[in-house]
Amino acid sequence: MTQNLEYEFRYSITHWFQPIYHLKNNNVLGYEALLRDASQLKVPPADIFREADKNGYRNVLDLMSIKKALEIFKDASSPLFLNIFPSTLLEGNFLSWWDMHMPPRTPFVLELLEDEPIRNWKELKKTTKELKRRGVKIAVDDxxxxxxxxxxxxxxxxxxxxxxxxxxxxxxxxxxxxKTVTSLVDLLSDTTEIIIEGVETEADLNTAEFLGITYAQGYLLGRPSPRTNCIGRG
Known part of the structure; x- marks a missing residue:
């Protein structure tokens, strides 16, 4: 990782934050950090990562995105949900990087993206266990x-x-x-909290809650914002 590369990534991206709500008490569980282009070009996030991937820098951009999100979010008390590629966790120096740059016991949730196959389950399992020892929670995204x-x-x-x-x-x-959501709730909810994404109507929200979903995220509840004081349900 070169200093020039780090500078370029740190200062050409920013983040907006979208709230995740507990459906029973309407409290905010946390905020997901969503990468945005900070320049006037407004390049879509997928294109930013695609360009980085093409040049062999996707995992570097992944780490810089996490650092930048933390800089913006550092004064907030709610947990921060951060997207990350499994391949980034499999980088040999990832845990050392984490210990160097991430404040201990800060409430992080790392969302493992499902955009790629996992090439080494044993190492990924080992890394996630080490992260949990550091107080980090793990989510499987999408x-x-x-x-x-x-x-x-x-x-x-x-x-x-x-x-x-x-x-x-x-x-x-x-x-x-x-029927599918009910089956997933029955299967998963004893050990895992479930968040449903993309909720945009009251009818769908009420149905999700009726089926046993605990947490939800979507435009109905709060749009992504450059500030963490998003407006939620009334």
Whole structure:
């Protein structure tokens, strides 16, 4: 990692924050940090990572994104949910990097992205255990939208599962989605907290709560904002 590369990534990106709500008491569980382009070009986040990946810098950008999010969020008391590629956790010096840059016992939740296959389960399991020893919680992101979800749930014992927005869309009028969500709640909820993403209507929100979902995230509850004082449900 060169200093020039770190400078470029740290100062060309920023983050907005979207709240995650507890459906029973309407309290904020935490905020997910969502990467944004800080320049006037407003490049989509996927394109930023695609360009970094093409040049072999995706994992570096991943780490710089985490550092930048923490800089913005450092005075907040709520847990910070941070997206990360599993391959970044598998970098040989990841834990050393974490210990050097992340304040001890800060309430982090690392969301493992499902955009790539996992090449070394043994090492990933070891790294997530070490992170948990440091007080970090683990989430599996976009369940239903990527690779090997059930293997991640079994092997990594995550604290949170985030259901892909696909399940939230029209949940109130889809018996098949309702049956699927009910089955997932029955299977997962004894050991894992479930967050449903992409909630945009009251009907879908009420259905998710009725089916046993504890936490939700989406435009209905709070849009991403450069500040953490997002406005939630009334």
């Amino acid at each position: 369940m239903g939208g990527g690779y090997s979800f059930f293997q991640q749930w079994i092997e990594l014992d995550p604290d949170f599962i985030k259901l892909d927005r696909y399940f939230a869309e029209n949940l109130s009028i889809s018996p098949k989605k309702q």
